[in-house]
Amino acid sequence: MTVQEEPGMLPASERAHNAGLTRVGLRPAFGRYLAGLWQRRAFVRAYARAKTQAGYRTRRLGPVWELLDPLVTMATYWLLFGLLLGARAAVPNYLGYLAVGVFTFAVIRRSIQSGSRSVSANRGLVTSLPIPAIILPTAAVAQQVRAFAVSLPVLVLVLLLTGESLTWSWLLAPVVIALIVPFAWGSALLMARWVSHTADIGGVLPLVLRLWGLASGVMFPVAERAAQLNAPAWIENALIFNPAAVYLAIMRDAILPSYDSPGGGWNWVAAVAWSAVALVAGLVVFWRGEGSYGRD
Amino acid sequence: MGGTDQGTHLRVLLDDVHVSYRVRPHGRLTPRRAIRVEAVRGVSLEIREGESVGIIGRNGAGKSTLLRAMAGLLPLERGVVYASSTPVLLGVGKTLVPRLSGRENIELGCLALGLTRAEVRERMDDIVEFSGLAASIDLPLSTYSSGMGARLKFAIASSVVHDILLLDEALATGDMDFKERSIARMHELRSRAQAVVLVSHSMSSIRESCSRVVWLDKGTIRADGAPEDIIAEYTDDTRRRRQTRREARAKGSSA
Numbered sequence: 001m002t003v004q005e006e007p008g009m010l011p012a013s014e015r016a017h018n019a020g021l022t023r024v025g026l027r028p029a030f031g032r033y034l035a036g037l038w039q040r041r042a043f044v045r046a047y048a049r050a051k052t053q054a055g056y057r058t059r060r061l062g063p064v065w066e067l068l069d070p071l072v073t074m075a076t077y078w079l080l081f082g083l084l085l086g087a088r089a090a091v092p093n094y095l096g097y098l099a100v101g102v103f104t105f106a107v108i109r110r111s112i113q114s115g116s117r118s119v120s121a122n123r124g125l126v127t128s129l130p131i132p133a134i135i136l137p138t139a140a141v142a143q144q145v146r147a148f149a150v151s152l153p154v155l156v157l158v159l160l161l162t163g164e165s166l167t168w169s170w171l172l173a174p175v176v177i178a179l180i181v182p183f184a185w186g187s188a189l190l191m192a193r194w195v196s197h198t199a200d201i202g203g204v205l206p207l208v209l210r211l212w213g214l215a216s217g218v219m220f221p222v223a224e225r226a227a228q229l230n231a232p233a234w235i236e237n238a239l240i241f242n243p244a245a246v247y248l249a250i251m252r253d254a255i256l257p258s259y260d261s262p263g264g265g266w267n268w269v270a271a272v273a274w275s276a277v278a279l280v281a282g283l284v285v286f287w288r289g290e291g292s293y294g295r296d
Numbered sequence: 297m298g299g300t301d302q303g304t305h306l307r308v309l310l311d312d313v314h315v316s317y318r319v320r321p322h323g324r325l326t327p328r329r330a331i332r333v334e335a336v337r338g339v340s341l342e343i344r345e346g347e348s349v350g351i352i353g354r355n356g357a358g359k360s361t362l363l364r365a366m367a368g369l370l371p372l373e374r375g376v377v378y379a380s381s382t383p384v385l386l387g388v389g390k391t392l393v394p395r396l397s398g399r400e401n402i403e404l405g406c407l408a409l410g411l412t413r414a415e416v417r418e419r420m421d422d423i424v425e426f427s428g429l430a431a432s433i434d435l436p437l438s439t440y441s442s443g444m445g446a447r448l449k450f451a452i453a454s455s456v457v458h459d460i461l462l463l464d465e466a467l468a469t470g471d472m473d474f475k476e477r478s479i480a481r482m483h484e485l486r487s488r489a490q491a492v493v494l495v496s497h498s499m500s501s502i503r504e505s506c507s508r509v510v511w512l513d514k515g516t517i518r519a520d521g522a523p524e525d526i527i528a529e530y531t532d533d534t535r536r537r538r539q540t541r542r543e544a545r546a547k548g549s550s551a
Contacts, residue, residue: 010339011310012309013311013376014312015306015309016306016309016311016376016378017523019305019306019309020380021306021307021378021380022378022380023310023376023378024366024367024368024377024378024379024382024383025365025367025368025369025370025371025377026368040407040408042407042412042413042522043404043407043408044399046403046404046407046413047404050393050396050400050403050404051395051396052391054393054395054396054400054436055402058438122382122393123392124392125392126369127364127369127370129405129407129408129409130367130368130369130382130384130385130408130410131408167421185541196452221529224393235334244297285493290533291371
């Protein structure tokens with residue numbers, strides 16, 4: 001039943017062109033796709049804010065949980081790793097070490113986790129509103145960055161109370177955050193595309209993320225421990241230069257003067273590289289999936 | 297825009313559009329292999345300026361899928377949709393974000409439709425008033441009845457003027473009072489749009505508002521023409537089907 005079967009009639013594409021029509025639903029070029037995201041930044045902001053507030057409303061303690069959650073996690077790890085397993089002896093200020101690890105890794109972990117679910121959980125939104133799907137993981141990450149900003153004073157308080165001094169290196173903290181955000185965003189985009197067509201990944205992800213935290217030295221200096229155990233150099237390097245470990249290291253070097261991270265200045269190089277790779281890969285991979293997100 | 301076209305002013309052109317869904321039937325433990333369900337199979341259609349096209353057909357004929365494909369919200373299996381500007385779908389079936397309040401959903405919906413924050417602030421009161429939901433506008437959407445949700449969605453979607461408007465059952469929502477208001481709003485939107493496509497099961501609203509009717513059956517166009525003719529054909533067909541079913545049932549019980 002095609003129209004152009006009638007003789008003497010122009011093919012559909014030509015008639016469309018002559019009438020000044022353009023194709024609908026075509027995936028825009030990469031640059032225009034990103035420009036579209038930029039145009040919708042008000043939506044991203046409003047969505048992140050509304051989601052955060054909706055989360056608060058369902059709990060009696062509301063925003064207090066933003067602080068309570070990392071504090072309870074810290075208390076658990078302090079008991080488990082610090083006291084029972086003796087990690088307290090491995091670093092000068094263990095509580096400070098743990099605080100930086102838990103608060104910082106929480107941004108990465110929670111961004112990836114909620115970003116990865118955002119597309120599959122909002123299928124209705126993607127298939128009923130003319131919005132590019134990329135704004136969903138983006139808003140999820142924005143929401144987690146907001147949460148981190150809310151909890152930041154507690155982290156500073158813990159550090160000062162445990163005897164860390166305010167030094168010039170603290171000024172690097174915003175730079176560290178500026179490197180973490182693109183990494184978390186890119187990773188969230190990668191995972192969001194993956195979870196959107198293989199839901200099983202979403203089930204395993206929380207566990208993988210927790211283990212990743214353990215291997216990245218959130219709870220205790222895992223690379224130093226590997227060195228003590230005479231692990232091969234490649235294992236030690238893998239532990240030091242995995243992305244989460246790198247961001248934790250530069251964060252600790254910035255605001256935890258009592259501790260020197262393994263890896264030193266190379267951590268900064270690695271951090272920039274990981275941020276760039278994750279961001280570019282995430283954006284490109286997610287863009288290439290645009291148009292398939294509402295489907296199955 | 298379309299100025300090169302001599303007098304015909306084509307606004308939307310569907311060329312052999314196919315849409316299919318992949319679904320996985322449940323196996324005993326894991327899902328079985330995905331099968332393809334063809335919802336729209338080869339629809340070609342031309343819509344010109346000033347036309348308002350009603351799409352009718354039985355449940356599952358592919359009407360809503362076709363609308364979503366026209367709005368570019370679903371990937372096409374085959375074929376192309378051309379339009380002078382992206383057609384905007386005003387559906388009332390899906391809620392926005394259930395955990396958020398009505399007011400937040402209005403804000404998000406309007407931003408998604410391309411309004412700026414200032415414009416949203418400006419129109420907020422009008423939209424709330426039009427929806428008639430002022431008393432529960434700060435409650436989460438999950439506490440709304442489906443009728444209330446539909447009213448909110450319609451109030452949001454209809455607050456913006458679109459060149460090409462796609463409507464999914466929008467007229468059949470709400471109580472008498474809201475229905476009258478939304479019919480008035482619809483007339484206004486239609487008068488300002490360049491082309492309108494309406495999917496409805498209500499023959500009276502189709503007759504009232506469409507200049508042309510397309511009958512969709514099992515994903516293909518079965519008939520296309522003047523509302524009175526097509527609606528009559530469709531009603532006849534429905535009656536015949538019912539007759540056949542009744543006879544089959546009678547035969548089955550007598551045997």
